[in-house]
Amino acid sequence: MTDSTPLSVAGVAALRAQGTPVPLGIAPATSSDMFKSAHCYTKPKAKRWDHILSLEAKSRKVSTLKGAAHYLKNPGIISLGGGLPSPEYFPIEQISAKFPTPPGFSPEETRESGTVMTASKGDVKNGNSIYGVMWVMGADWCWADLEVALNYGQSTGAPQLLRFVTEHTEVNLLVHCHGHGHGLMAQIIHNPPYADWHCCLNAGSTYGWDTALRLLTERGDYILMEEYTFSSAAETALPLGVKLASIKMDEQGLLPESMDEVLSNWDEAARGARKPYVLYTIATGQNPTGATQSGERRRAIYKVAQKHDVYIVEDEPYYFLQMQPYTGADGTTPPPPASHDEFIKSLIPSYLSMDVDGRVLRLESFSKVVTPGSRVGWAVGCEQIIERFMRNSEVSSQHPSGIAQIILFKLLDEHWxxxxxxxxLINMRMQYTDRRNMLVGACEKSLPTEIAHWVAPAAGMFHWIEVDWQKHPGLASGKTRDAIEEEIFQAAIQNGVLVSRGSWFTADKNTPEEKMFFRATFAAASADQIEEAIKRFGDALRLQFGLA
Amino acid sequence: MTDSTPLSVAGVAALRAQGTPVPLGIAPATSSDMFKSAHCYTKPKAKRWDHILSLEAKSRKVSTLKGAAHYLKNPGIISLGGGLPSPEYFPIEQISAKFPTPPGFSPEETRESGTVMTASKGDVKNGNSIYGVMWVMGADWCWADLEVALNYGQSTGAPQLLRFVTEHTEVNLLVHCHGHGHGLMAQIIHNPPYADWHCCLNAGSTYGWDTALRLLTERGDYILMEEYTFSSAAETALPLGVKLASIKMDEQGLLPESMDEVLSNWDEAARGARKPYVLYTIATGQNPTGATQSGERRRAIYKVAQKHDVYIVEDEPYYFLQMQPYTGADGTTPPPPASHDEFIKSLIPSYLSMDVDGRVLRLESFSKVVTPGSRVGWAVGCEQIIERFMRNSEVSSQHPSGIAQIILFKLLDEHWxxxxxxxxLINMRMQYTDRRNMLVGACEKSLPTEIAHWVAPAAGMFHWIEVDWQKHPGLASGKTRDAIEEEIFQAAIQNGVLVSRGSWFTADKNTPEEKMFFRATFAAASADQIEEAIKRFGDALRLQFGLA
Structure with a gap:
C-alpha cells in the first residue's frame, strides 16, 4: 500500500499484513500509530492545546510503575517488579459467546444459526487467537488470550480492540471526505484532517465526557451547549463548577450564528468568567431534540469554532442511527444501502472528518449500536489530548473491563x-427507520395537530414534540407555563404513558422557556406499545386542551 | 431469623428466603439495605460527614432522568421516557464461562472437571436464573438475565452482585468481632460498628480511590499517607492539587504515634493548608513494604483518627492474601484452616469492623483474588458517603461492565x-503462602545478609528488602544515596532481574530518605524463576558492594 492510498475496508487485510503486529503479552504499550495507514502521515500535525488544559491535566505525570515497564523489553529479564497476579489464579478457564452471523441478525436467527466464539487460557499457545500472542519470558512464560484479558491492561485498552477501532475510524474518516463533494480523489487525499490523531478506549462515553471536563475546564469556566441538551451531560459539568452557556437551535440543531453571537459579545466582567473555549455538541440525532446537523451546518459551526478558537467535543452515540428518509405514514421506505460504500457515503460527515486543526474530540460509543452493558467506548482526538486522557485513566478507571473487551473483540474483529x-450497522439503520416510522406514524394518527407539532427525526432514538402551550385553557386562569407543562406530564402518566418533559433538558435554567416540548423515544417499546402509548398521550393532550 | 442473630454463611439462605427479593427488570434501584440482616439495624447510625465533603460532592444532585424512573412503578404504564436500547439489538445471544468447581481449583482440574455456567437472553423467561427476573410491562415485556446485563444499569451495580458483596461484607464484619477476643456472643452483637453501612459496586478500586479524593478533598489540602505508599495512589492525588503528609512506619506499617504527632503539631500557616482529615492506608500486605497492621495497631490508629476526627480510607486488595505463618526456609507450613469459621477467625479485623463512627471507607477489590480484568470492585462505607459515590458514578463510569458483573455473579453466587x-480464598491463602516461602527462602539462600535485611511478609504480594547503602564502596568516592540506589537498580537489570526501587514509593519527595529498599513481588513469576531472579539480584548486590 502506498502512502497516497486512503484506507478502505478491503484494504484492512493488506494493512495488517504489512503493518505492525499486535503487540505482545500482558498490558503491552500500544497506540493507534501502530495501526494507521501510511496515508495518515502525509497530513500536517494538529495544533497544540496547552492553553486549554486544566491545571489538573497539566500536572499529571506518567505513572512511575508503568514507566518501569520498559525495562521488561530486555531479553531474558525476569520481573519481580509489577504486582500483576499470575493467570493460574484467575478462576475463569474459558468464556464463550454466541453472536449473530451476517445476514442473520435477528434473535431468532441467532439462536438457530449464530456462531459461538470462545476465548480460553490456552488459545494463543495453541495458535487459536491473536489476543494474547505468545510472549516467551525466560523459558516458559507465554500468555493466552483469556489470560491477557483477565489481567491488568494499559489505559489505551486492549491492543486488538484498539486496532479495530483505529481502522474503523480511519475508514470512515476517509470516506467522509468523499461525501463532502470535493470531487477528485487527489483532493480527497489532500483535504484530510491531520496526521497525529489517536484513539483511546475508555469505560464508556459518560466517563469520556467526565474526563474531558476535568482535563479541559477549571471551576468557574463556562462551556457552550445546545439550548436543549442531554441532561446528564449538563449534570456532569455543574458539580465541577462549570457553567453552561446556551446556544440557540433550529430543526438542524445548533445555530452557528447564535454561537458566534454568544462568543463575539462575551462580557467577561458581566459573566464573571473568561470566554468559553469548549463546545459540547451531539451532532447527530441530538438528545433530546432528535435534530441532526447537516454537513453544511457542521462546516459553518467548525468555522465559528476556528474564529473563536473553540475546542469541540462531539458526543456521537447515535451517529450510526442515521435513518432512511421519512416518506410519510403511507410512504414506502427506500431500500437499504446497496453496498458498504453507499452506506458510508450516506452518512453525514463528522466534525472529526473536517478537523484540520485537531480541535475535535470525538466520543464514540458502542452503547446504542452494540450494547451499553459493555461499558466500553472510545475517544478520538489529537495525540496531545488523547495522551492526557490515558494519563487520567491510569489513575482512575485504568481501562474498560478486559472481559467486555475480549467479547467485543471476538464479535467485531474475529467474527464479523x-x-x-x-x-x-446497516441492519440497525433499517431497524431504527422502522421504529421511527411507527412512532411518527402514530403521532400523525393520534396526536391533535391543532396544538402538537413535530419534524420526523433523521437519526437517533428521540422524537421531539412541540405543544402550543399558549392555547392551554389553564392560561386564562393564571397558570404559568411551567405549571402547564407539569400538568400535561402528569396527565400523560395518569393516562398510562411516560414521556420526558422538555424542560428537563434546558442548559440554561435561568432564562424562561418560550416554547414547550415533550420527548418520546422509539428505542425500546414494541410496535403495539408505541401505537398505544402515543394514543394515550394524544388523549391526554386533548383532555388538557379541551379538544374534541 | 431474629434481629439479634449475626449473619453467618449458613444463615444466608434463610436471610434470602425471608428478605427482600432481588429487584426486577432493567436498571432497577437497589441498595444494600435490601440485603442486610435485621441484626444490622440494632446498631446506632454513623456520624454525619458534611464537613469533609468537597464542593464538588456537595453540589452534585440526583440525575434528572434517573429520578424520572420512579414513574415506571405505575402499573401498566408504557415508557417512551428513557433512551434504553431494545435488547433485541444486542448482538450477544448467550455468554458461557467455565469455572473451577471446589475443591478442584487448579487450571488442570478446571479444564477437566470445571463447570460451565451460561447466561442467555431467554434465561429468566425460562426460569433458569434470577439475574433479570421477569418484569411484565403491558402485555409482553420480560427480561432475561443477559438482556439485563447487556443494558444500562444503576450505579450501585447489578442487584444480584450487590447482594452477594453485601452479604459477604456482613458475614466477615461480624465474624471479625469474634476475632477481637471480646468473648461473649452478647458482647459481639452489641459491640458492632453502625447500622447504615452500604456497599456500592464500582469500576475497580483505582477508580474508587480517585472518586474518594474528588469527593473528600479540595485543591491545596493535605492527606495522610504511609511514608512508603503505592505510588499510583499518590499519583492519583497529586494532579488534584492534594499534597501528601507522610506518616512513619515500622514492621507493622503505620505508626499511630507518628500520625498523632503530625496532626497534633500541624501548623496551618507553615504548611499553607488546613489540618488533614483523610488517611489513606493499605492495612494488610501493604504496597510496597509488605507490612501488615495487627488488630491492636489498627485499634490504636482508629483512636488517633477519632481524636483528630480523621476519615480513614482503607484500601484492601490484599486482605485475603493473608498467609500462613512463615516458619523458615526448612520449616513446615502449618495446615490450612480446617473450616470457614477458623479461616475467618484467622483474619486480622478490618478498620470497618471496628468503625463505630462510620468514619471508614473500605475499598474492596476482586483484582488480586479473582481477576483484575473484570474492573469490578466495591466500596463499603456509611450511607452518606456511599450515596455521594453513586451520584459521582452516575455521571462518570455509570457502573462496572454488565458483562463482567454477570460473569462474576455466575461464578460467585450461582456457582460457588x-x-x-x-x-x-483459603486456596489462595495457601498458594500465596507457597510463593512467599519460595521468595523468602531464595533470599535466605542467595542474598548477602551482610548488607541485605528483610522480614517475611505476612500478607500480600510484596517482599521489602532493605540494603545497607552506607556500606556501599561508592560512598567513599562521593556518590550520593540516590546515585547508589540507581546504580544497584541498574546492576540488577544488567544481571537480568527487575525489582522496584524503594524511592519510587515515598509519599514525601522533599525529605531525603534515610534507608534504602527494593521491592520484589512473588505474585507472578514461577518457582524456578523466583529462585533464579533472587540469585541474580544477590549477585548484583555482591558485585556492587564488593563482597565475595
Whole structure:
C-alpha cells in the first residue's frame, strides 16, 4: 500500500499484513500509530492545546510503575517488579459467546444459526487467537488470550480492540471526505484532517465526557451547549463548577450564528468568567431534540469554532442511527444501502472528518449500536489530548473491563470483521427507520395537530414534540407555563404513558422557556406499545386542551 | 431469623428466603439495605460527614432522568421516557464461562472437571436464573438475565452482585468481632460498628480511590499517607492539587504515634493548608513494604483518627492474601484452616469492623483474588458517603461492565456461593503462602545478609528488602544515596532481574530518605524463576558492594 492510498475496508487485510503486529503479552504499550495507514502521515500535525488544559491535566505525570515497564523489553529479564497476579489464579478457564452471523441478525436467527466464539487460557499457545500472542519470558512464560484479558491492561485498552477501532475510524474518516463533494480523489487525499490523531478506549462515553471536563475546564469556566441538551451531560459539568452557556437551535440543531453571537459579545466582567473555549455538541440525532446537523451546518459551526478558537467535543452515540428518509405514514421506505460504500457515503460527515486543526474530540460509543452493558467506548482526538486522557485513566478507571473487551473483540474483529460490522450497522439503520416510522406514524394518527407539532427525526432514538402551550385553557386562569407543562406530564402518566418533559433538558435554567416540548423515544417499546402509548398521550393532550 | 442473630454463611439462605427479593427488570434501584440482616439495624447510625465533603460532592444532585424512573412503578404504564436500547439489538445471544468447581481449583482440574455456567437472553423467561427476573410491562415485556446485563444499569451495580458483596461484607464484619477476643456472643452483637453501612459496586478500586479524593478533598489540602505508599495512589492525588503528609512506619506499617504527632503539631500557616482529615492506608500486605497492621495497631490508629476526627480510607486488595505463618526456609507450613469459621477467625479485623463512627471507607477489590480484568470492585462505607459515590458514578463510569458483573455473579453466587468463595480464598491463602516461602527462602539462600535485611511478609504480594547503602564502596568516592540506589537498580537489570526501587514509593519527595529498599513481588513469576531472579539480584548486590 502506498502512502497516497486512503484506507478502505478491503484494504484492512493488506494493512495488517504489512503493518505492525499486535503487540505482545500482558498490558503491552500500544497506540493507534501502530495501526494507521501510511496515508495518515502525509497530513500536517494538529495544533497544540496547552492553553486549554486544566491545571489538573497539566500536572499529571506518567505513572512511575508503568514507566518501569520498559525495562521488561530486555531479553531474558525476569520481573519481580509489577504486582500483576499470575493467570493460574484467575478462576475463569474459558468464556464463550454466541453472536449473530451476517445476514442473520435477528434473535431468532441467532439462536438457530449464530456462531459461538470462545476465548480460553490456552488459545494463543495453541495458535487459536491473536489476543494474547505468545510472549516467551525466560523459558516458559507465554500468555493466552483469556489470560491477557483477565489481567491488568494499559489505559489505551486492549491492543486488538484498539486496532479495530483505529481502522474503523480511519475508514470512515476517509470516506467522509468523499461525501463532502470535493470531487477528485487527489483532493480527497489532500483535504484530510491531520496526521497525529489517536484513539483511546475508555469505560464508556459518560466517563469520556467526565474526563474531558476535568482535563479541559477549571471551576468557574463556562462551556457552550445546545439550548436543549442531554441532561446528564449538563449534570456532569455543574458539580465541577462549570457553567453552561446556551446556544440557540433550529430543526438542524445548533445555530452557528447564535454561537458566534454568544462568543463575539462575551462580557467577561458581566459573566464573571473568561470566554468559553469548549463546545459540547451531539451532532447527530441530538438528545433530546432528535435534530441532526447537516454537513453544511457542521462546516459553518467548525468555522465559528476556528474564529473563536473553540475546542469541540462531539458526543456521537447515535451517529450510526442515521435513518432512511421519512416518506410519510403511507410512504414506502427506500431500500437499504446497496453496498458498504453507499452506506458510508450516506452518512453525514463528522466534525472529526473536517478537523484540520485537531480541535475535535470525538466520543464514540458502542452503547446504542452494540450494547451499553459493555461499558466500553472510545475517544478520538489529537495525540496531545488523547495522551492526557490515558494519563487520567491510569489513575482512575485504568481501562474498560478486559472481559467486555475480549467479547467485543471476538464479535467485531474475529467474527464479523469490518465488513460484518458495517452489515450490522446497516441492519440497525433499517431497524431504527422502522421504529421511527411507527412512532411518527402514530403521532400523525393520534396526536391533535391543532396544538402538537413535530419534524420526523433523521437519526437517533428521540422524537421531539412541540405543544402550543399558549392555547392551554389553564392560561386564562393564571397558570404559568411551567405549571402547564407539569400538568400535561402528569396527565400523560395518569393516562398510562411516560414521556420526558422538555424542560428537563434546558442548559440554561435561568432564562424562561418560550416554547414547550415533550420527548418520546422509539428505542425500546414494541410496535403495539408505541401505537398505544402515543394514543394515550394524544388523549391526554386533548383532555388538557379541551379538544374534541 | 431474629434481629439479634449475626449473619453467618449458613444463615444466608434463610436471610434470602425471608428478605427482600432481588429487584426486577432493567436498571432497577437497589441498595444494600435490601440485603442486610435485621441484626444490622440494632446498631446506632454513623456520624454525619458534611464537613469533609468537597464542593464538588456537595453540589452534585440526583440525575434528572434517573429520578424520572420512579414513574415506571405505575402499573401498566408504557415508557417512551428513557433512551434504553431494545435488547433485541444486542448482538450477544448467550455468554458461557467455565469455572473451577471446589475443591478442584487448579487450571488442570478446571479444564477437566470445571463447570460451565451460561447466561442467555431467554434465561429468566425460562426460569433458569434470577439475574433479570421477569418484569411484565403491558402485555409482553420480560427480561432475561443477559438482556439485563447487556443494558444500562444503576450505579450501585447489578442487584444480584450487590447482594452477594453485601452479604459477604456482613458475614466477615461480624465474624471479625469474634476475632477481637471480646468473648461473649452478647458482647459481639452489641459491640458492632453502625447500622447504615452500604456497599456500592464500582469500576475497580483505582477508580474508587480517585472518586474518594474528588469527593473528600479540595485543591491545596493535605492527606495522610504511609511514608512508603503505592505510588499510583499518590499519583492519583497529586494532579488534584492534594499534597501528601507522610506518616512513619515500622514492621507493622503505620505508626499511630507518628500520625498523632503530625496532626497534633500541624501548623496551618507553615504548611499553607488546613489540618488533614483523610488517611489513606493499605492495612494488610501493604504496597510496597509488605507490612501488615495487627488488630491492636489498627485499634490504636482508629483512636488517633477519632481524636483528630480523621476519615480513614482503607484500601484492601490484599486482605485475603493473608498467609500462613512463615516458619523458615526448612520449616513446615502449618495446615490450612480446617473450616470457614477458623479461616475467618484467622483474619486480622478490618478498620470497618471496628468503625463505630462510620468514619471508614473500605475499598474492596476482586483484582488480586479473582481477576483484575473484570474492573469490578466495591466500596463499603456509611450511607452518606456511599450515596455521594453513586451520584459521582452516575455521571462518570455509570457502573462496572454488565458483562463482567454477570460473569462474576455466575461464578460467585450461582456457582460457588459464599461457602465456595471462602474455599477459593483459603486456596489462595495457601498458594500465596507457597510463593512467599519460595521468595523468602531464595533470599535466605542467595542474598548477602551482610548488607541485605528483610522480614517475611505476612500478607500480600510484596517482599521489602532493605540494603545497607552506607556500606556501599561508592560512598567513599562521593556518590550520593540516590546515585547508589540507581546504580544497584541498574546492576540488577544488567544481571537480568527487575525489582522496584524503594524511592519510587515515598509519599514525601522533599525529605531525603534515610534507608534504602527494593521491592520484589512473588505474585507472578514461577518457582524456578523466583529462585533464579533472587540469585541474580544477590549477585548484583555482591558485585556492587564488593563482597565475595
Amino acid at each position: 470483521g469490518h465488513a460484518g460490522y458495517l452489515d450490522w | 456461593g459464599h461457602a465456595g468463595y471462602l474455599d477459593w
